[in-house]
Amino acid sequence: MKKNTFTTIWKSNFTTYGIVLLFFAVMMILMATGNLSRLMRGQLVPICAYAIMAASLNLTVGVLGELSLGHAGFVSIGCFGGGLAAALLHDAGAGELVCLAGAVLAGVLLSTLAGFLIGLPVLRLNGDYLAIVTLACCQIIKSLLTNLFVGRDESGLHTGFLTQPEGVAADAFVIRGSQGLRNAAVIDNFPAAVVLLILCLIIIYNLIDSKSGRAIMALRDNKIAARSIGINITSYKMMAFVVSAAMAGAAGALFGLSQATVLPGKFDFNMSVLILVFVVLGGLGNIRGSVIAAALLTILPEKLRFLADYRMIIYAVVLIVVMLMRNSTVFHGLGEKIQGLLRRKKTAGSPPRDPDTDPAGKEG
Amino acid sequence: MAARKTYEPTVMVSPPSDILIPERDLGEIPALECRHLGITFGGLHAVENFNLTVGKTEIAGLIGPNGAGKTTVFNLITKVYQPTTGTILLAGRDIAGMDTAAVNRAGIGRTFQNIRLFNNLTVEDNVKLGLHNSIRYRSFAGVLRLPSYWQEEKKAHERALELLSVFKMERMADLRAGGLPYGVQRRLEIIRALATEPRLLLLDEPAAGMNPSETEELMETIRRIRDEFRIAVLLIEHDMKLVMGICEGIAVMNFGKIIAKGTPDQIRNDPEVIEAYLGKNREE
Ligand SMILES: Nc1ncnc2c1ncn2[C@@H]1O[C@H](COP(=O)(O)OP(=O)(O)OP(=O)(O)O)[C@@H](O)[C@H]1O
Ligand SMILES: [Mg+2]
Numbered sequence A: 001m002k003k004n005t006f007t008t009i010w011k012s013n014f015t016t017y018g019i020v021l022l023f024f025a026v027m028m029i030l031m032a033t034g035n036l037s038r039l040m041r042g043q044l045v046p047i048c049a050y051a052i053m054a055a056s057l058n059l060t061v062g063v064l065g066e067l068s069l070g071h072a073g074f075v076s077i078g079c080f081g082g083g084l085a086a087a088l089l090h091d092a093g094a095g096e097l098v099c100l101a102g103a104v105l106a107g108v109l110l111s112t113l114a115g116f117l118i119g120l121p122v123l124r125l126n127g128d129y130l131a132i133v134t135l136a137c138c139q140i141i142k143s144l145l146t147n148l149f150v151g152r153d154e155s156g157l158h159t160g161f162l163t164q165p166e167g168v169a170a171d172a173f174v175i176r177g178s179q180g181l182r183n184a185a186v187i188d189n190f191p192a193a194v195v196l197l198i199l200c201l202i203i204i205y206n207l208i209d210s211k212s213g214r215a216i217m218a219l220r221d222n223k224i225a226a227r228s229i230g231i232n233i234t235s236y237k238m239m240a241f242v243v244s245a246a247m248a249g250a251a252g253a254l255f256g257l258s259q260a261t262v263l264p265g266k267f268d269f270n271m272s273v274l275i276l277v278f279v280v281l282g283g284l285g286n287i288r289g290s291v292i293a294a295a296l297l298t299i300l301p302e303k304l305r306f307l308a309d310y311r312m313i314i315y316a317v318v319l320i321v322v323m324l325m326r327n328s329t330v331f332h333g334l335g336e337k338i339q340g341l342l343r344r345k346k347t348a349g350s351p352p353r354d355p356d357t358d359p360a361g362k363e364g
Numbered sequence B: 001m002a003a004r005k006t007y008e009p010t011v012m013v014s015p016p017s018d019i020l021i022p023e024r025d026l027g028e029i030p031a032l033e034c035r036h037l038g039i040t041f042g043g044l045h046a047v048e049n050f051n052l053t054v055g056k057t058e059i060a061g062l063i064g065p066n067g068a069g070k071t072t073v074f075n076l077i078t079k080v081y082q083p084t085t086g087t088i089l090l091a092g093r094d095i096a097g098m099d100t101a102a103v104n105r106a107g108i109g110r111t112f113q114n115i116r117l118f119n120n121l122t123v124e125d126n127v128k129l130g131l132h133n134s135i136r137y138r139s140f141a142g143v144l145r146l147p148s149y150w151q152e153e154k155k156a157h158e159r160a161l162e163l164l165s166v167f168k169m170e171r172m173a174d175l176r177a178g179g180l181p182y183g184v185q186r187r188l189e190i191i192r193a194l195a196t197e198p199r200l201l202l203l204d205e206p207a208a209g210m211n212p213s214e215t216e217e218l219m220e221t222i223r224r225i226r227d228e229f230r231i232a233v234l235l236i237e238h239d240m241k242l243v244m245g246i247c248e249g250i251a252v253m254n255f256g257k258i259i260a261k262g263t264p265d266q267i268r269n270d271p272e273v274i275e276a277y278l279g280k281n282r283e284e
Helices: A005-032 A038-063 A071-091 A096-122 A127-146 A190-208 A211-221 A223-228 A233-257 A269-282 A287-303 A307-326 A333-346 B070-077 B100-106 B123-130 B139-143 B147-167 B182-195 B212-229 B240-246 B264-268 B271-283
Strands: A148-153 A156-161 A173-176 B032-041 B044-054 B059-063 B085-090 B108-110 B200-204 B232-236 B249-254 B257-262
Touching: A005 A038, A005 A190, A005 A287, A038 A071, A038 A190, A038 A211, A038 A233, A038 A269, A038 A287, A071 A096, A071 A127, A071 A148, A071 A173, A071 A233, A071 A269, A096 A127, A096 A190, A096 A233, A127 A148, A127 A269, A190 A211, A190 A233, A190 A287, A190 B139, A211 A223, A211 A233, A211 B123, A211 B139, A211 B147, A223 A233, A223 B100, A269 A287, B032 B070, B044 B059, B044 B070, B044 B085, B044 B249, B044 B257, B059 B070, B059 B212, B059 B240, B070 B200, B070 B232, B100 B108, B108 B182, B123 B147, B123 B182, B139 B147, B147 B182, B147 B212, B182 B200, B182 B212, B212 B232, B212 B240, B240 B264, B249 B264, B249 B271, B257 B264, B257 B271
Parallel strands: B059 B232, B059 B249, B108 B200, B200 B232
Antiparallel strands: A148 A156, A148 A173, B032 B044, B032 B085, B249 B257
């Protein structure tokens, strides 16, 4: 039947990289021959950013098996932090690529920190509680950013919370409360975005296909069994969550710099759900699917305007489906249920309660 | 492989107190000692004053009617539940304060009555997860594909196949664990537990759902595992043929308490046991 798993995984990963490179090549050719609309041109970097957001969220939702509704929060931290870093680098006379690299680095660092701080309390929770608390964290981040002012001039950085600091010129501000981020220079570098996307994909794929990734998937499939073979659940949960957050930060920085301004309201619950929709449509645990779904769903609404009217309905339906499917560990939900029924018949002698204990209480 | 040491016939002795272990394990520290172990669930004494010693290379059985508290004992030993009373010594070391993962690292491997495999992963990955703590490379080395990653993964791959061969399952390495037949899943669970290099293996109804010939084979394999890995095995089982066939010492539980301890012959003829357990079974 199936041959060597090593080669299968290897092939699968490289197919994904190939698809991304092909997309890049086609877009570059279209651009060179003048066949790419201005609208599409402007979408290229956001597509890469959304693809990173989706792939990284898949690490939490599909690979770790925990529903996070706060991914947009990490994206916005990366976006605003990265924007600020880019502005400072720009002032110092750095070139476009240095600004971008600095922004991505700052975005990664800040969202890693946030992922860790949020993860500490949140990862103690399970299932729907985790979803709700990550959602709340996303809202908190949005509120904080809405009230944050950061400007810079010759005398250094000026920060204010709730009120704009006095005596600083209006155009010195990079982050302007509810008016959001205003970039010193728009950096819309498609090749760099593709490089970042591939870098993220390599990290995700290599992580999944290593002892850490195996441990993370083991948690998803059966926590009690994972504990029983000596796997430290908390640290692997944290690893998946933080890596996911870090990449969201990178995507945020990439996205933010490609826009002239970004409002803090952009990264709300709807954005989190939008990324989740990419993940669910692409397939839980299927990184390539996330990338493709992100690209298609970013292009499609532009092409098919009418879809926009139904978007919220689609979100809602998908959300409900996710919630329902999550309980049966998704992938082979139906098959497993049937198997479970057969199994129960065979062990008809034992009581209906789950004897291996589920502290959460499967009894009854 | 080196010549296998077999241990037969077994003479059970009772040094200092009422401990029962095979004579050959006498000079050694017992693999497991439970002293006055107990837990209550909202007033129900699921396990009470549970005392058991398992010799270093003993195959011991824990039997009793449904709901007697056998699985709960396993859950206490592996810290899925925190004992309300008592002490657990693993090779002489108190495991108080350890959590489930730490208890495994200290040397207890287990299987579950309701099979708990990593269903969406392959058979090989399930075994490699058992090897997890003996695979020596760091996460970043895995992401960066440093040489240590390739070396250790290769070693793990070979070791996994070696372990799978215990049950002649090498050829199933690439199959999805969740799709395997029931009996094979039980065997895979044993291999996964063995991969963690335990000194004590806890098997919760390993023969459940197996046909007589599979059970026969399982008995043989459990013995072979004990001989090759030099470990102790404590198993819960309703199949009397298996229990009487391979266990050297047997403890019988009813309503959370041990009602008898002894060799298979002693247990077979114990009137209290017959009333509580075997008698009921014979009527069926
Ligand atoms: N988490 C729990 N909460 C409440 N009661 C429990 C819990 N776990 C076990 N019990 C109770 O403890 C008793 C012993 O259960 P246990 O599963 O240990 O029995 P068992 O001997 O393994 O039975 P079987 O042979 O059917 O597997 C039962 O009455 C059960 O209802
Ligand atoms: Mg039981």
